[in-house]
Amino acid sequence: MKTVKVGICGLGTVGSGTFKLLQDNAADIAGRAGCEIVVGRVGARRDNPDCDTADTPLSRDIFEVARDPEVDILVELIGGTDTALKLVREALVNGKHVVTANKALIAEFGNQLFAEAQQAGLSIAYEAAVAGGIPIIKALREGLAGNRVLWLAGIINGTGNFILSEMRDKGREFSDVLAEAQALGYAEADPTFDVEGIDAAHKLVILASIAFGMPLQFDKVYTEGITQLSTSDVEFAEELGYRIKHLGIARRAEDGIELRVHPTLVPEKRLLANVNGVKNAVLVEGDAVGPTLYYGAGAGAAPTASAVVADVIDLARAIACGQKPLVNALGLEVEQVVEQDILPIEAVHTAWYLRMTAEDKPGVLSEVTRICSEAGISIEALIQKEPEEGETRVPLIILTNRTRESNLVSATAEIEALPSIEGSIMRIRVESLDG
Amino acid sequence: MKTVKVGICGLGTVGSGTFKLLQDNAADIAGRAGCEIVVGRVGARRDNPDCDTADTPLSRDIFEVARDPEVDILVELIGGTDTALKLVREALVNGKHVVTANKALIAEFGNQLFAEAQQAGLSIAYEAAVAGGIPIIKALREGLAGNRVLWLAGIINGTGNFILSEMRDKGREFSDVLAEAQALGYAEADPTFDVEGIDAAHKLVILASIAFGMPLQFDKVYTEGITQLSTSDVEFAEELGYRIKHLGIARRAEDGIELRVHPTLVPEKRLLANVNGVKNAVLVEGDAVGPTLYYGAGAGAAPTASAVVADVIDLARAIACGQKPLVNALGLEVEQVVEQDILPIEAVHTAWYLRMTAEDKPGVLSEVTRICSEAGISIEALIQKEPEEGETRVPLIILTNRTRESNLVSATAEIEALPSIEGSIMRIRVESLDG
Numbered sequence: 047m048k049t050v051k052v053g054i055c056g057l058g059t060v061g062s063g064t065f066k067l068l069q070d071n072a073a074d075i076a077g078r079a080g081c082e083i084v085v086g087r088v089g090a091r092r093d094n095p096d097c098d099t100a101d102t103p104l105s106r107d108i109f110e111v112a113r114d115p116e117v118d119i120l121v122e123l124i125g126g127t128d129t130a131l132k133l134v135r136e137a138l139v140n141g142k143h144v145v146t147a148n149k150a151l152i153a154e155f156g157n158q159l160f161a162e163a164q165q166a167g168l169s170i171a172y173e174a175a176v177a178g179g180i181p182i183i184k185a186l187r188e189g190l191a192g193n194r195v196l197w198l199a200g201i202i203n204g205t206g207n208f209i210l211s212e213m214r215d216k217g218r219e220f221s222d223v224l225a226e227a228q229a230l231g232y233a234e235a236d237p238t239f240d241v242e243g244i245d246a247a248h249k250l251v252i253l254a255s256i257a258f259g260m261p262l263q264f265d266k267v268y269t270e271g272i273t274q275l276s277t278s279d280v281e282f283a284e285e286l287g288y289r290i291k292h293l294g295i296a297r298r299a300e301d302g303i304e305l306r307v308h309p310t311l312v313p314e315k316r317l318l319a320n321v322n323g324v325k326n327a328v329l330v331e332g333d334a335v336g337p338t339l340y341y342g343a344g345a346g347a348a349p350t351a352s353a354v355v356a357d358v359i360d361l362a363r364a365i366a367c368g369q370k371p372l373v374n375a376l377g378l379e380v381e382q383v384v385e386q387d388i389l390p391i392e393a394v395h396t397a398w399y400l401r402m403t404a405e406d407k408p409g410v411l412s413e414v415t416r417i418c419s420e421a422g423i424s425i426e427a428l429i430q431k432e433p434e435e436g437e438t439r440v441p442l443i444i445l446t447n448r449t450r451e452s453n454l455v456s457a458t459a460e461i462e463a464l465p466s467i468e469g470s471i472m473r474i475r476v477e478s479l480d481g
Numbered sequence: 482m483k484t485v486k487v488g489i490c491g492l493g494t495v496g497s498g499t500f501k502l503l504q505d506n507a508a509d510i511a512g513r514a515g516c517e518i519v520v521g522r523v524g525a526r527r528d529n530p531d532c533d534t535a536d537t538p539l540s541r542d543i544f545e546v547a548r549d550p551e552v553d554i555l556v557e558l559i560g561g562t563d564t565a566l567k568l569v570r571e572a573l574v575n576g577k578h579v580v581t582a583n584k585a586l587i588a589e590f591g592n593q594l595f596a597e598a599q600q601a602g603l604s605i606a607y608e609a610a611v612a613g614g615i616p617i618i619k620a621l622r623e624g625l626a627g628n629r630v631l632w633l634a635g636i637i638n639g640t641g642n643f644i645l646s647e648m649r650d651k652g653r654e655f656s657d658v659l660a661e662a663q664a665l666g667y668a669e670a671d672p673t674f675d676v677e678g679i680d681a682a683h684k685l686v687i688l689a690s691i692a693f694g695m696p697l698q699f700d701k702v703y704t705e706g707i708t709q710l711s712t713s714d715v716e717f718a719e720e721l722g723y724r725i726k727h728l729g730i731a732r733r734a735e736d737g738i739e740l741r742v743h744p745t746l747v748p749e750k751r752l753l754a755n756v757n758g759v760k761n762a763v764l765v766e767g768d769a770v771g772p773t774l775y776y777g778a779g780a781g782a783a784p785t786a787s788a789v790v791a792d793v794i795d796l797a798r799a800i801a802c803g804q805k806p807l808v809n810a811l812g813l814e815v816e817q818v819v820e821q822d823i824l825p826i827e828a829v830h831t832a833w834y835l836r837m838t839a840e841d842k843p844g845v846l847s848e849v850t851r852i853c854s855e856a857g858i859s860i861e862a863l864i865q866k867e868p869e870e871g872e873t874r875v876p877l878i879i880l881t882n883r884t885r886e887s888n889l890v891s892a893t894a895e896i897e898a899l900p901s902i903e904g905s906i907m908r909i910r911v912e913s914l915d916g
Contacts, residue, residue, distance in 0.1 A: 067627055067769050077694065078626045088525045173624070179770035181624025189608070189616025190667030192502055192790030256685035259512065317752055317776060327774075334502050335614035335787035338777035339762075341752060344768060361805045372798045378512045397598045 047141040050362040051086030053111035053142070055133060056123035060174070061090070062146050063095030063347030064121060064354045071355075079359045081366035086116045112136035119361050121354060122146040131155055138166050143371070145357040147174035147350055150461045153248040156255075156262045157383075160375040169371040171357035176249040177202055177326040179349030179393065180342040181356060186330060187256050187377040193332030195257035197297035199310075199479055202249040204324035204344040205233045205240035206272055206292040210309075211322040214280045214289065220273060232324055242271035243292065243307040252296030253328065254305055257296060259378050260386045263305070268391040270308035279401060282443045283311050286427055288399075289319040290474065302387035304394050308462060311399050311445075317341075318479060329479060337479075392452040397426070397476035400444040400458065403468045406433045410466040414442065417464075421457035439468060445476060482511065485797040486521030488546035490568060491558035495582050495609070496525070497532030498782030499556060499789045506790075514794045515825040516801035521551045547571035554609065554796050556789060557581040566590055573601050578806070580792040582609035582785055588683035591690075591697040592818075595810040604806040606792035611684040612637055612761040614784030615777040616791060621765060622691050622812040626766030630692035632732035634745075634914055637684040639759035639779040640668045640675035641707055641727040645744075646757040647723065649715050655708060667759055677706035678727065678742040685729030689740055692731060694813050695821045698740070705743035714836060714907060717878045718746050721862055723834075724754040725909065737822035739829050746834050746911040747878075750876040752776075753914060764914060773913075827887040832861070832911035835893065838903040841868045842846075845901040849877065852899075856892035858884045874903060880911060 052068065055063055068075065068085055076082045083352030088099050105111055112120055112133055120137035122144060124130050132149050137144050137271040141413040144163070146152065152159075152172050163170045173183045177200065186195070201207050205227055224241065228235035238243045247267040255262045272292050283290050288311040297304040312319040317339050321327040326344025331337050343349035364371045376383055404410045411430065418425055446454070458471045487503065489496055503510065503520055511517045523534050524543030542544055547555055547568055555572035557579060559565050565586050574580050579598070581587065587594075587607045598605045608618045612635065621630070635640050640662055647658040659676065662668035674680045682702040690697045707727050708758065718725050723746040732739040747754040756762040761779030766772050778784035799806040811818055839845045853860055862880040881889070893906045894901055 063769075071627060071629055071768070074629055074694070075627060077817050080807075080809075080814065179767075180773055181620045184624045185616045185620060185775075187513075188795065189619045189791055191789065191794045192506060192510060192787050194506055194509055259509070282826060317755060320752060320755055321751075329549075332614075333506070334498075334783040336778045336781075336784055337614055338775070340620075340773070340775060342773035344769075348769040349771055352625065352627050352767060355769075356624055359626045360623065364621060367805070369804050370802070370805065372515075372802060372804065374515075379515065382512050450509075478879075 048081040048366045050083050050118050050365050051116050052080050052083060052118035052119045052121055052358055053087045053089065053114055054085055054121045054123065055089040055108040055111050056125065057088060057090035057094040057097055058123065059347045060350045060354065061123040062094045064123065065097055065099065065349035067348065067351040067355050075355065075359060078410055079362040079366065081362055083358060083362050087111045087114045106131060109136055112142065112429070113140055116143055116367050119143045119145060119358055121358065122148060127154055129149050134159060134170070135162065138162055138168055138386045141166065143168050143169065143361045144170045145354055145361065146170065147354055148174050149175040149245070149248040149252065153251045153262055153264045161376065161380045164380050167370060169361060170375055171361060173357045174350045174353035175260055176252050177328055178342065178344040178346065179352040180326060180328065181353065182253070182328050182340045183256065185340055186253060188373060190330060190332050190335060191377065193334045195260050196331045196333055197295065197328040198257055198328060199293050199295045199318065199477065200250070200253065200328035201291055201318065201321050201326055202294050202328065202344065203240055203246040203292060204326055205237070206246070207321065208324045210272065210292060213277055214284070217277050219277055220275060241273055242268040246292065246294045246307045249258055250296060250305060250307055252304065254296035255376050258298060258303055258386060259376065259383055260303065261383055263388060266305055266388040268306040272309050278441065279474065282429060283399065284402060285429060286445055287314050288312060288476070289314050291318065293477070295477065299389055301393065302389035304389050306391060306394065309474050311474055312479055316479050394451050395448050396451065397448045398446045398454055399474040399476055400446065401472040402442050402461065403439050404442045405466040406438055406440045407466065413464055413466065414461055417457055417460045418446065421453055423447065423454065423457055483516040483801045484517050485514070485518050485553050485800050486551050487518060487554045487556055487793055488522045488524065488549055488552035489520055490524040490543040490546050491560065492523060492525035492529040492532055493558065494782045495785045495789065496558040497529050498786035499558065500532055500534065502783065502786040502790050510790065510794060514797040514801065516797055517795060518797050520690065522546045522549045543568060544571055547577065548575055552577055553800050554578045554793055556582060556793065557583060560758050562586050562589055569605070570597065573597055573603055574846060576601065576603065578603050578796045579605045580789055580796065581605065581607050581766045582789055584610040584680070584683040584687065584718070588686045588697055588699045588701045593607060595824045596815045598810065599815045602805060604796060605810055606796060609785045609788035610688050611783065612763055613777065613779040614787040615761060615763065615775045615779070616788065617688070617763050617775045618691065620775055621688060623808060624765050625765060625770060626812065628769045630729070631766045631768055633688055633692055633763060633765045634728050634730045634753065634912065635688065635763035636726055636753065636756050636761050637729050637763065638681040638727060638778065640672070641681070642756065643667050643759045645707065645725055645727060648712055649719065652712050654712055655710060676708055678704040679728065681729045683740045685731060685740060687740055689731035689738065690811050693733060693738055693821060694811065694818055695738065696818055698823060701740055701823040703741040703850055707744050710744055713876065714909065717864060720836065720864060721880060722749050723747060723911070724749050726753065728912070729800050730912065734824060736828065737824035739824050741826060741829065744909050746909055747914055811881055830883050831886065831887050833881040834909040834911055835881065835891055836907040837877050837896065838874050839877045840901040841873055841875045842901065848899055848901065849896055852895045853881065856888055858882065858889065858892055
């Protein structure tokens with residue numbers, strides 16, 4: 047049996063998880079790859095006390111891994127986009143295939159890297175970059191290859207989903223749960239990437255590029271975080287039969303592609319509405335297959351290593367037979383990946399949840415509904431409660447039908463200008479996700 | 482761009498769906514395959530008025546397709562195991578790769594066919610044979626290749642799931658829903674394959690062989706249908722916080738592999754419990770990735786064609802590059818697929834739901850609980866209702882903890898022998914599916 051050598055750069059959570067998985071399941075993995083897969087060199091600036099690399103050659107200079115003539119596949123697990131970019135390029139220059147879990151790198155530099163890899167006859171595999179252990183890249187790119195994908199929607203940030211699940215289950219406020227998530231290690235000390243949707247936007251861009259055969263365009267994603275959500279929104283949504291999820295959505299609309307990350311009301315019966323805690327799930331609607339859903343752990347050492355190792359096996363299988371890996375990074379040759387118009391968010395059509403604070407006096411509701419009606423926005427559901435004891439203001443919650451975003455924005459501005467409406471209106475998009 | 486030619490045998494629902502999908506999405510498919518994919522010949526005993534094969538050569542003798550020197554890939558969609566087996570062998574003899582949606586053929590003759598294909602350097606692809614459009618074969622065999630699979634559980638028969646969903650949602654009896662399913666075309670005139678679990682057993686065997694790297698052993702599956710379920714079971718399950726699903730379960734137990742298809746109580750919070758109607762879903766627990774779930778349409782022309790075409794694209798991609806497809810049918814070379822002990826059902830451990838009819842008099846409960854206690858079966862939950870007006874008997878429902886099946890069987894036999902218990906005890910297995 048042949049041996050294929052892997053060089054692992056980065057010995058953090060995922061790096062040590064990958065090292066361990068390749069060892070623990072070595073026999074099964076060899077059977078599936080048709081060759082032995084051995085870690086030939088590890089590159090790490092410092093040791094990881096939880097990972098005994100024992101007899102494996104170790105370089106403090108990770109670039110040595112990219113230049114090691116023994117290494118067939120470089121596994122980039124250092125993160126970030128600066129050194130990682132240089133490292134991947136160094137690997138390609140040295141004729142090595144690359145496996146990475148780095149969503150930022152792929153989302154922001156994938157177009158160039160994929161072109162350079164194709165030129166060199168090499169592969170860059172990145173299953174672990176989106177939704178951790180869920181084999182969603184393979185499913186979308188190969189499993190659904192006969193389909194024209196119409197849309198996809200995913201819970202692709204575990205931290206955000208954990209926070210929203212806790213807010214709903216325990217009625218806790220955002221900031222409170224965030225602090226706990228940080229203590230548990232689910233959220234970074236600086237949680238911006240997770241709670242502002244940047245991490246989800248990185249992943250969405252990758253999924254959308256495969257789905258629609260277009261270049262990665264991270265700067266075109268509309269991104270809205272979950273920091274503004276209150277438990278009252280979670281509760282009103284519940285009352286209306288919905289759950290609030292932070293979704294990445296890509297859709298082939300009539301006049302362009304929608305690319306957006308934002309809190310979303312989802313009907314409570316949908317499987318996606320029932321994905322809780324740190325779990326991820328992606329719903330993909332193909333023209334032939336209809337809706338399909340992929341669920342699992344979106345992060346963590348072992349689940350992410352599962353995806354990294356799957357990529358390694360795919361590459362090793364080809365290397366061992368002296369063949370070229372056949373599946374292109376985005377499912378198409380670089381030359382066939384074509385630019386498509388991305389819709390500005392103003393032009394996107396969705397339904398809406400609106401929560402406003404109104405004075406409890408006659409006529410307010412009729413003014414609000416008049417403005418909606420004049421804007422062609424019909425009201426699907428409405429909640430108005432009696433004021434609390436001693437309170438003269440009441441929350442007013444409206445679910446609208448689908449309307450163009452620019453239309454909704456101007457209508458809500460008009461409503462906000464009413465003297466009987468206090469402060470600004472909380473707006474959350476609603477998606478039926480019913481195919 | 483090169484052209485790869487497909488021969489489609491069978492122009493029924495899936496055959497015409499495949500023909501249509503290859504035409505409708507031809508440009509996208511060519512991009513992903515790196516070659517044009519053309520239907521070079523159709524073999525069908527009779528025309529399908531819904532499928533205009535127009536300029537494609539058509540043979541009434543399907544074996545002509547297997548012998549057509551122009552055809553690179555034979556797509557077997559005639560069903561059954563008699564002619565289909567001969568056809569696939571004829572295709573292999575003539576040097577053609579095979580794609581099939583035929584679960585019975587793979588489950589019953591896969592071992593020999595895979596060996597013959599390997600010998601000939603050819604592939605037999607069968608994504609469409611399990612769970613329709615869900616790319617579960619690819620996910621399990623490639624996406625989770627770094628894992629040791631611990632267990633899997635699937636709703637893999639849409640007809641059965643439709644019936645159970647209707648029984649729960651509308652309180653309808655089995656026979657009533659079955660009649661409707663037949664009228665809707667979800668169930669065959671002879672529904673045995675679906676409602677007795679044979680179809681699910683075919684699919685389970687395929688999934689289990691990939692998961693555990695063992696030969697296909699259809700005759701070893703324990704199979705129990707859903708015909709005995711009553712709406713009262715569905716309702717009592719609901720009261721206990723469970724839903725009843727017809728699951729195919731494969732598990733790596735300490736002393737062997739479990740292979741079983743039977744009605745199962747599943748906690749209502751699990752995603753699998755919320756898969757309704759004709760949809761399919763498979764939950765796979767890997768040692769690294771943890772639980773992952775795959776959901777979608779398990780049948781129908783377009784969803785099944787989606788899976789067939791995905792296989793065709795995988796093969797065409799290799800053929801166009803003059804390469805050999807690299808992934809083995811069960812994920813391993815035929816020689817590495819090793820026999821493993823299949824546990825007899827008596828040796829399987831599960832929790833249980835028991836429903837019995839008891840006389841409404843003192844001491845009955847104490848006798849029943851004494852028998853359980855003496856058998857080491859502890860009771861997790863119990864429902865005993867007051868008798869209906871004028872009724873002297875009451876239903877008694879018990880949820881037990883996990884116990885060996887043989888133990889449960891003898892304890893229930895003892896309970897059935899009590900004079901205060903009438904008739905036989907309804908027994909349904911319970912699975913927590915919590916990894």
